[in-house]
Amino acid sequence: MPADLAVIGLGPYGLPLAQAAVAAGIPTLGYATGPEAGPLSPAELRRMLAGGFRQASDPAGLGRVRTAVICAPTPRGADGGLDLGQVEKAARTLAERLRPHTTVILESPVCPGTTEEFLRPLLEEGSGLRAGRDFHLAYAPSRVDPGNRDFAPANTPKVIGGLTPACTESAAAFYTRLTDKVVRARGPREAETVQLLESNFRHVNIALVNEMAVLCHDLGVDLWDVIRCAETKPFGFQAFRPGPGVGGHGVPQDLTAHAGRTLRMVELAQQVNSRMPRYVVQRAAALLNEHGKSARGARVLLLGVTYKADLADQQATPAHEIAVRLMELGASVSYHDPLVPSWSVLDRPVPRADSLYEAAADADLTILLQQHRTYDLQGLTVKAQLLLDTRGATPTGAAHRL
Numbered sequence: 001m002p003a004d005l006a007v008i009g010l011g012p013y014g015l016p017l018a019q020a021a022v023a024a025g026i027p028t029l030g031y032a033t034g035p036e037a038g039p040l041s042p043a044e045l046r047r048m049l050a051g052g053f054r055q056a057s058d059p060a061g062l063g064r065v066r067t068a069v070i071c072a073p074t075p076r077g078a079d080g081g082l083d084l085g086q087v088e089k090a091a092r093t094l095a096e097r098l099r100p101h102t103t104v105i106l107e108s109p110v111c112p113g114t115t116e117e118f119l120r121p122l123l124e125e126g127s128g129l130r131a132g133r134d135f136h137l138a139y140a141p142s143r144v145d146p147g148n149r150d151f152a153p154a155n156t157p158k159v160i161g162g163l164t165p166a167c168t169e170s171a172a173a174f175y176t177r178l179t180d181k182v183v184r185a186r187g188p189r190e191a192e193t194v195q196l197l198e199s200n201f202r203h204v205n206i207a208l209v210n211e212m213a214v215l216c217h218d219l220g221v222d223l224w225d226v227i228r229c230a231e232t233k234p235f236g237f238q239a240f241r242p243g244p245g246v247g248g249h250g251v252p253q254d255l256t257a258h259a260g261r262t263l264r265m266v267e268l269a270q271q272v273n274s275r276m277p278r279y280v281v282q283r284a285a286a287l288l289n290e291h292g293k294s295a296r297g298a299r300v301l302l303l304g305v306t307y308k309a310d311l312a313d314q315q316a317t318p319a320h321e322i323a324v325r326l327m328e329l330g331a332s333v334s335y336h337d338p339l340v341p342s343w344s345v346l347d348r349p350v351p352r353a354d355s356l357y358e359a360a361a362d363a364d365l366t367i368l369l370q371q372h373r374t375y376d377l378q379g380l381t382v383k384a385q386l387l388l389d390t391r392g393a394t395p396t397g398a399a400h401r402l
Contacts, residue, residue: 003029003054005174006065008090010055012249012313013107013142014071018053019044020153020178027052029061031093033072033086063097067174069105070094070119071142073249082110084118091119095126103136103170105160109195109250115139115188116163131163138162138171139188141195147311157181161191200266203252205240207269210276213242213402217283224392224401242402244369244390245276245318247307277321280402284365284388285329287400291386293364296330301353301363303380304370305337312339319369320345334359338374360384368393 006029007018014030021028030053054061062068072086087108094104104123106115115138120131131137140160145151158175160182162168172182185191209227216223223242231239252266285295305319306312314320319335323345326333335343336353343350353359357379360366366384371377371393381387381398389399 003027003052003061003065004067005029006031006062006068006094008062008068008070008094009033009072009086009108011071011073012146012315013073013109013144014069016144016146016153017069017071017107017142019048022048022051022053024154024178025051026177028054029065030055031059031062033090033093059093059097062094063099065102067103067105068094068098069107069140071107074108074110084110084114087114087119088122091122092126095123098123098127098129098135100129100134101136103138103167103174104131105137105171105174106139107142109142109199110139110192112189112192112196114192115161120163132167136162136164136167136170137188138167139191140171140175141191141198143198146313147308153178155180157183159183159185159191159194161185161188163188199250200252200263200269202250203246203273204265204269205238206243206246207272209240210242211272214279217402222396222401224396227392241392242390243276243318244280244322244402246273247316247318248313249315277318278325280318280322280367280369280388280390281325281329283400283402284326284367287386287388288365294330295326298331298364299362300326300331300333301359301366302333302335303337303356303366303368303375304372305335305340305343306370309371310339310373314340314343322367322369323350334363337370338372356380357383360387368399 004027005021007014008031010030010032018028018030070087070090072090074082074084074087077083106119120137124130129135138160140158143156156179158179160168160171160175162171168184172184175182185194213223227239227241230237252270288295288298302319302323305317306314307317323333334351334353336356336359342352360380360383363385365386365388367388369390371391377394381394387399390402392401
């Protein structure tokens with residue numbers, strides 16, 4: 001069966017799209033742009049193959065689809081801006097095989113103007129075709145929330161901004177096969193800026209509540225009770241919760257490297273959030289000191305070293321910096337995570353605890369970094385000698401909360 005859709009880039013953005021397309025009955029070709037291909041369990045792979053998915057190493061198949069979606073990762077580059085290297089690679093690979101009437105959509109996180117000023121010239125020069133006349137071109141921000149059981153592509157509205165009205169409608173015709181609602185933006189720049197706003201909204205609000213966590217600890221105020229009460233307000237408030245830092249693939253953007261523009265709120269948010277791993281270590285050292293122990297030589301157990309609960313992904317996890325800083329203080333660090341069979345920090349393997357309760361009872365300090373569903377927190381509070389809860393997950397008074 002020939003593929004109807006090509007997903008170029010099988011990382012955190014492309015793989016969920018490919019899975020959603022296959023579930024919707026769309027024959028899909030997956031093409032990886034680099035080593036970012038995401039992990040699939042054997043059962044998931046079997047389901048996708050049975051549904052019409054093919055993963056190709058030969059890009060020839062890209063020229064035989066009606067829709068091609070570029071989902072290449074855009075990590076932060078050395079200059080602080082987004083690295084478009086894999087988007088460029090994907091565009092050049094596709095352009096050599098692009099046929100008239102194909103719909104090309106970019107889903108990678110990018111700065112406003114990228115679709116028109118960066119992607120369009122690459123596609124036109126490589127194919128000899130003109131966007132908006134010979135093929136359709138649009139931007140649609142990825143709205144993937146890994147591990148979210150309430151919102152999946154089918155019930156998450158999809159924003160689309162095409163180069164022309166016809167481009168928008170062609171992209172909309174594709175996405176209506178995947179989602180219940182399509183929202184049409186005025187153009188690619190507006191759709192790109194939707195992604196910018198949504199990503200920065202998350203980081204700014206996390207920074208605010210992280211600052212509140214530090215303030216409330218200094219004032220002797222229970223922040224978790226404050227949040228519990230505040231979220232009863234039915235308007236004008238959305239609850240965010242503090243944590244040991246911000247991880248994941250969605251990086252905040254301040255546009256400095258792209259357009260020489262600084263979003264001051266985002267810049268401050270980055271500073272606040274990047275300080276949280278250091279603050280966690282400071283709190284850990286202070287707790288040990290209060291209980292007559294030094295960080296040097298202390299046995300510290302880290303629980304949950306992924307960036308998000310119930311996911312194995314370690315992208316930009318704050319656990320890494322926390323482990324490094326604890327080691328620099330002379331602590332003996334070990335970890336427990338049901339999703340991470342092995343973990344290395346500074347090119348050295350970190351000892352993995354097999355028995356959670358035994359390890360917590362043996363450690364001078366246990367730090368809960370990620371609240372995996374499999375953790376019995378009630379039992380953990382009983383077994384641990386000293387517990388620092390960075391997620392507010394343990395019962396009130398049962399542990400020292402962030």
